[in-house]
Amino acid sequence: MKIGDLAAQSGLSPDTIRYYERIGLMPLPVRDGSGRRDYGDDTLRWVAFLEKLRDTDMPVRERLVYARLRAKGPETAPERAALLRTHRERVRERLLALQAGLDLLDAKIEGYERGEIR
Amino acid sequence: MKIGDLAAQSGLSPDTIRYYERIGLMPLPVRDGSGRRDYGDDTLRWVAFLEKLRDTDMPVRERLVYARLRAKGPETAPERAALLRTHRERVRERLLALQAGLDLLDAKIEGYERGEIR
DNA sequence: GCTTGACCCGGAGTGCGCTCCAACTCGTAG
DNA sequence: CTACGAGTTGGAGCGCACTCCGGGTCAAGC
Numbered sequence: 001m002k003i004g005d006l007a008a009q010s011g012l013s014p015d016t017i018r019y020y021e022r023i024g025l026m027p028l029p030v031r032d033g034s035g036r037r038d039y040g041d042d043t044l045r046w047v048a049f050l051e052k053l054r055d056t057d058m059p060v061r062e063r064l065v066y067a068r069l070r071a072k073g074p075e076t077a078p079e080r081a082a083l084l085r086t087h088r089e090r091v092r093e094r095l096l097a098l099q100a101g102l103d104l105l106d107a108k109i110e111g112y113e114r115g116e117i118r
Numbered sequence: 119m120k121i122g123d124l125a126a127q128s129g130l131s132p133d134t135i136r137y138y139e140r141i142g143l144m145p146l147p148v149r150d151g152s153g154r155r156d157y158g159d160d161t162l163r164w165v166a167f168l169e170k171l172r173d174t175d176m177p178v179r180e181r182l183v184y185a186r187l188r189a190k191g192p193e194t195a196p197e198r199a200a201l202l203r204t205h206r207e208r209v210r211e212r213l214l215a216l217q218a219g220l221d222l223l224d225a226k227i228e229g230y231e232r233g234e235i236r
Numbered sequence: 237g238c239t240t241g242a243c244c245c246g247g248a249g250t251g252c253g254c255t256c257c258a259a260c261t262c263g264t265a266g
Numbered sequence: 267c268t269a270c271g272a273g274t275t276g277g278a279g280c281g282c283a284c285t286c287c288g289g290g291t292c293a294a295g296c
Contacts, residue, residue, distance in 0.1 A: 004272065014273085015255055034262055036273055056219035060253065081230035088223040091216060098213050101174035105206040112199035122242065132243085133285055152292055154243055178283065237296105244291070250284085261274070266267105 001039040010047045017047070023060065025050060025067050056091045119157040128165045135165070141178065143168060143185050174209045 007014045020026045026047070029037040053063050066083055069076040111117045125132045138144045144165070147155040171181050184201055187194040229235045 002273075013255075016253085018274095019254065034273085036262085052219055052222050054253095055215055056223070077230055077233075077235055080235075081227055084223055084227050084230070088220065088227065091220050091223065095213065095216050095220065097173055098209060098216065101170055102206065102209050102213065104170050105174070105202055105209065109199055109202050109206065112195055112202070115195075117195055117198075120243080131285075134283085136245090137284065152243085154292090172283095239296085240294090242292090242294105245289090247287085249286070252282085254280085256279070257277085259275090262272085263270100264272105265270085 001041075001044070003037045003039070006039045006044060006047065009044055010051065012047065012051070020047075020050070024064055025060070027071060053087075056087070057094065058087055062087065119159075119162070121155045121157070124157045124162060124165065127162055128169065130165065130169070138165075138168070141182065143178070143182055145189060171205075174205070175212065176205055180205065 001009075003014045003017055006012075007017060010017075012020075017026065021028065026043070029039050029043065032038045050063055050067075053066070058066075062083070066080055069080045069083070108117075119127075121132045121135055124130075125135060128135075130138075135144065139146065144161070147157050147161065150156045168181055168185075171184070176184075180201070184198055187198045187201070226235075
């Protein structure tokens with residue numbers, strides 16, 4: 001799989017993929033005969049997971065920590081789990097805050113609909 | 119209320135308040151005898167509302183549109199309501215995505231706990 | 237009367253997460 | 267054989283949302 005294919009299938013741009021590689025989020029891919037990046041399906045799954053983490057607002061720095069632990073080997077599994085648990089707690093809080101915001105919006109829109117807001 | 123008091127009560131920094139004023143998010147406050155900003159409780163309520171919108175990821179640009187409509191007068195109420203409804207839809211989607219992310223985290227952490235992840 | 241601390245202003249700087257660019261090299265289709 | 271599209275690199279640039287800075291003013295407490 002070339003970078004363009006990975007980009008198409010992951011939804012990231014080639015530039016973003018190279019950027020992720022530069023900062024260490026993605027492992028250095030093998031290169032084909034003429035120096036082009038060649039990816040396997042494992043990479044696609046990894047990128048997809050990274051995107052899920054991003055979607056939950058995990059900052060790049062933290063995804064980086066996770067990536068480095070993963071690269072280090074299976075013995076880092078407990079650390080990775082701990083990292084995910086910490087992050088999960090933040091996601092839960094964010095979810096609550098967002099729900100509160102949604103409730104406020106509902107109330108505010110209600111107010112507009114009743115003509116109570118000037 | 120001086121800018122420091124408003125900052126303390128709203129949780130924003132004085133710099134952020136002045137920044138909001140510069141870009142038009144906040145109305146120009148009255149000044150006391152020596153040129154200092156003097157705020158009333160109405161401003162505190164407005165700032166609090168702005169923060170709630172921010173907490174739901176409404177971008178500054180959009181809060182600005184809302185602020186300008188509000189400043190324009192009561193006849194813009196329908197437009198403001200429409201803006202909030204559009205935003206609410208985005209918040210709902212975000213909430214779903216976040217919930218999906220949370221589910222994934224749960225599953226992943228489960229996997230780590232079962233020792234299924236290398 | 238002097239120091240202190242809060243405020244003023246305009247503008248520069250910061251951190252994040254990309255995104256774009258120029259200049260180059262390839263492999264393939266016509 | 268050549269034109270094209272997709273890839274390569276290092277580095278610059280961008281949009282967002284603040285955040286900080288320097289140099290100044292002013293009112294109140296000691």
